[in-house]
Amino acid sequence: MSSSRRPSSSLMMTSTIPGSARRGSERRVNDRRGSGLSSTEGLSRRGSIDPSRLVPMDRTTHVGGTDNFNVVFVGAGNIMFGSDEGPWNHSFRFEHKLGLRLKVVALIDPAIERATAVLQKKCDSFVVSAYQDTRVFKTLEDFVKNMTPKERPRAVLVGSPPMFRGTLQPGRDIEMQIMKYFPGAAMFIEKPIATGPKNEIEEAFKVAKHITESKAICSVGYMLRYLKAVQLMKQIIEENQLTVMATIARYACAYEAIAKPDWWDKSKSAGPIVEQGTHFCDLSRYFGGEVDISTVTAHSLEWDENAGHLSKMAIDESKIAPENRIPRVTAATWKYDSGAVGSFTHVATLQGHNYSCELEVHADGYSLKLVNPYVQPVLYVRKPGDDHEQMYTFPDDDPFFSEVSNWIDIIEDIEEEPEAAQILSSYEDACKTYELTWAIREASERSRANKLAASKAAAETRV
Incomplete structure (x- = not known):
């Protein structure tokens, strides 16, 4: 932890539920239900929720x-x-x-x-x-x-x-x-x-x-969209009318704890980018907007390369066909339609049980850094005029409950206030995340194929 980070008091964002609910209009329900909603809503509040409204289960009523x-x-x-x-x-x-x-x-x-x-x-x-x-x-x-x-x-x-x-x-x-x-x-x-x-x-x-x-x-x-930390990031971006310039995501999984053979087999799981890294590709799109799929480039470290050896695997990889074994590292970059740049690195390197995941969002004068979103999210914010980072913590946050709660409120047509429940990931939007993950996998495999072809050509030339 850098000594330059200046922690603030924990951000205890709570709210009370209004006593009487109003029936929402058809127009508002269409806005809130996520039908066709994409991540390019700009400064619209439709694609986000006031973080104070994401209330833990023990502070809600049925x-x-x-x-x-x-x-x-x-x-x-x-x-x-x-x-x-x-x-x-x-x-x-x-x-x-x-x-x-x-x-x-x-x-x-x-x-x-x-x-x-x-x-x-x-x-x-x-x-x-x-x-x-x-x-x-x-x-x-x-x-x-x-x-x-x-x-x-x-x-x-x-x-x-x-x-x-x-x-x-x-x-x-x-x-x-x-x-x-x-x-x-x-x-x-x-x-x-x-x-x-x-x-x-x-x-x-x-x-x-x-x-x-x-x-x-x-x-x-995509429950990470419902994290209080993520919604605070959205709030900062929207209230300051910021334009995202870059997203930088990193996902390091604890491979030792993954004992499901199908996860290690690309023919069954589609690989770690599609099956596991999807959350961070989705968060990247949530902040960066639509991706120009034609710009996606990627490289991978494969199982049969010198640096790709893993010493504590819980499964017998020899039972998986060589062409279906997963990469140990995948690193990708791309351009968003806005001109911003995105990057994502997924690594299967950690042992033990705890993962290490981070997402950075950069804009003019601002750095928003989300750390450990799956367990105990921490958000570091650097703003103009201050070289130090302010730290926010979010005790008792439960994005799984928030996504279910918001979905049910839409079904029930409960509209407490204009900034009430939202569906943050529509099916169409999820398709675009799925498309990005496949583009990354395909780009990394293309890069590997090109490298192998070049090596083979060089060997034939030497002969």
Whole structure:
């Protein structure tokens, strides 16, 4: 930690919820719901939330009302029900936001035993009212065939693996199925939206078009956009009418703790940039705006290069085909449409369990540096007229709850004030992040291929 950083008191941003909610107009709902919203909204407040409105779960009350709020959960894995590996647990946030109104009418997962087991744990707990009538099905179609009118969902939460969504192909088209069977139902889709081959990106944009045209309320789970620290960064940029000049992102993962073989296999996970680095590519776009994809360049350190050896891998990489093994380092740069420059470096170098992640946003006279956003976010701000950095901390922030809470407020059409709930990542916007991650992977592989071809040509010349 540099001695030049001057810490301030922790930024305890709290707010009280107004006693009476107003029904929002159709115009305001369209503004807030994220339909077609992109990261190029300029100084518009539509693409951000007042950070004081991002209130922790223990300072909120359940959404009012007596009617049931029917939800279908697609996926019975960690993102939906939690694990020791991270803070994700969507069911927990839903339970707190909706209280006794929450009724999970169906849990969709082909692994029936796993789904039944997690469901039993819920039924053995104090949230039994939300799950006592939940039925387990292998597919969404199976649920539709057996659904009663009373079970029709108001919202569908999709936390299945990304290789099974984001396309128009049967079995990998969950979004299209939801719109077909439950027109008007809201959707929450986990990120990345897909992990298929690059030639399927166009299909993802077609799915986005269908969602926009259906007017469905849809949010994608880029939860880091909902961090108080990120929204304070947005607030500083907007209130000072700054133009972002550069974004610099770094993501260092603790590879020793990654014991899932599929993560190490590009043919299954699409690689660390697409599957893991997506959060920081998304944050980069959130601040920098649209990327000129034609300008993306990248280089990688591969598994078979001298500097690419890893000594504490939790899996046996020899079981993965050489061409599918992931890079150890990927470094990319690009130009934004605005003229600004972006860069992202992803490294699989750390051991232990803790990751090390940072994002810098630079503008004339300003430096905004976000550190450790996944666990205990800290924001360092340097402003004109002061060479020192001011430090802000954000105790008890929960972006997972904030993204769910804002999405439900939009569904409920609750508008407390003009700066109320916003959906910060639409499906179309998430497609653009997906496109950027694939462009980085492709650029790094192209760079490697060119290097190998040059080396081969040089060797043949020497012979």
